[in-house]
Amino acid sequence: MRLSIFRFDPDRDRKPYMQDYELVPEPSERMLLDVLVRLKTVDDSLTFRRSCREGVCGSDAMNINGRNGLACITPVSGLKEPVELRPLPSFPVIRDLVVDMSQFFKQYHSIRPYLINDEPEPDKERVQSPEERAQLDGLYECILCACCTSQCPSSWWNPEKFVGPAGLLQAYRFIVDSRDRAGAQRLDDLNDPFRLFRCRTIMNCTEVCPRGLSPSRAIEKIRLMMVKASL
Amino acid sequence: MTRTKRHRIVFFDLRRIGMPVGAVTSILHRITGILLAAGVPWAVYLLDLSLGSSQSYLRAVALLDHWAVRGAAILMAWALAHHAFAGVRHLLADIDVGSRLQAARRSAWLVNLGAVAVTILVARVLL
Numbered sequence: 625m626r627l628s629i630f631r632f633d634p635d636r637d638r639k640p641y642m643q644d645y646e647l648v649p650e651p652s653e654r655m656l657l658d659v660l661v662r663l664k665t666v667d668d669s670l671t672f673r674r675s676c677r678e679g680v681c682g683s684d685a686m687n688i689n690g691r692n693g694l695a696c697i698t699p700v701s702g703l704k705e706p707v708e709l710r711p712l713p714s715f716p717v718i719r720d721l722v723v724d725m726s727q728f729f730k731q732y733h734s735i736r737p738y739l740i741n742d743e744p745e746p747d748k749e750r751v752q753s754p755e756e757r758a759q760l761d762g763l764y765e766c767i768l769c770a771c772c773t774s775q776c777p778s779s780w781w782n783p784e785k786f787v788g789p790a791g792l793l794q795a796y797r798f799i800v801d802s803r804d805r806a807g808a809q810r811l812d813d814l815n816d817p818f819r820l821f822r823c824r825t826i827m828n829c830t831e832v833c834p835r836g837l838s839p840s841r842a843i844e845k846i847r848l849m850m851v852k853a854s855l
Numbered sequence: 856m857t858r859t860k861r862h863r864i865v866f867f868d869l870r871r872i873g874m875p876v877g878a879v880t881s882i883l884h885r886i887t888g889i890l891l892a893a894g895v896p897w898a899v900y901l902l903d904l905s906l907g908s909s910q911s912y913l914r915a916v917a918l919l920d921h922w923a924v925r926g927a928a929i930l931m932a933w934a935l936a937h938h939a940f941a942g943v944r945h946l947l948a949d950i951d952v953g954s955r956l957q958a959a960r961r962s963a964w965l966v967n968l969g970a971v972a973v974t975i976l977v978a979r980v981l982l
Contacts, residue, residue: 630866632864634863639864640864640866687866687871687872689873690871690872690873691873708871710866710871711866712866713865713866713867713872714865714866714867715865715866716863716864716865717863717864717865717866724863775872777878777881780867824881825877825945825948825954825959826877826878826881827875827877827956827959828874828875828877828878830956830959831875831877831956838955838956840954840956840959841954841955844948844949844951844954847949848951
């Protein structure tokens with residue numbers, strides 16, 4: 625198996641470069657992350673993030689043959705060779721495949737990703753009906769890997785102003801949560817030419833989401849809620 | 856740390872980033888918008904020329920006979936068709952029609968191929 629991997633060490637390199645590797649995957653090395661972990665035993669300078677190795681933590685998001693994805697749930701079979709691995713597009717590179725996600729999380733925090741409810745706390749918990757709980761399906765599963773935001777042209781050009789698909793999916797997750805009481809303020813906060821309306825419905829986000837979620841649909845639903853609220 | 860801004864780099868090579876059909880359609884939507892805006896003064900000039908007098912009308916007809924102007928007209932027909940189809944696609948998406956991924960992929964293909972079909976028809980008339 626041939627791989628071509630983006631390399632950059634800020635302490636040593638002036639410019640990034642692509643380094644070629646070749647290895648024969650063991651039968652047990654079925655996912656791209658397995659191959660990267662073995663490469664690391666050959667070249668310990670190769671740097672990438674990984675943790676859960678099963679598509680839950682979102683650490684190993686990277687650009688795989690031009691498309692963002694998680695190395696741990698990307699099967700090696702079927703990948704076009706040489707497999708070109710690069711860091712998430714448009715994010716500052718810290719080293720090799722590791723990127724700085726500060727701006728991404730700044731946008732995420734800006735939507736206040738927590739329940740806001742000033743009503744007196746019940747004795748046990750704020751109960752939801754099964755229907756209310758079902759509203760969160762397709763939203764709560766987001767692992768904040770940033771595959772969507774990093775592949776979104778609107779985020780490329782306006783990372784500081786546009787919340788981005790991941791942040792907006794999370795915003796919708798709290799807007800539709802029956803336990804939250806700040807829906808109107810949340811909609812008001814997003815009613816801005818850049819924060820929400822910079823989305824051009826290109827849908828790269830939904831194309832690449834490794835969890836199969838649809839940030840573009842969440843964004844559209846926020847827009848429809850705004851229209852209904854303004855009528 | 857001296858390594859911060861001086862060495863901080865970003866991977867952002869559009870040739871290496873995959874563009875699904877929706878992204879290609881969006882890029883073409885922008886390009887066709889620019890083409891149409893740039894074409895307006897020329898279209899107004901030709902209209903004005905054709906309405907001036909019988910001589911200027913003949914000049915306008917002669918201009919439209921030129922291969923370069925015909926080529927530009929075909930290009931503009933493509934731009935107009937693509938921009939209109941893509942605009943309708945956006946409007947429908949705004950009212951929750953065809954906004955799921957599979958439908959959006961299909962409609963993006965439809966926009967791109969529909970614009971080519973219109974262009975072929977216009978080319979057959981003009982050439």
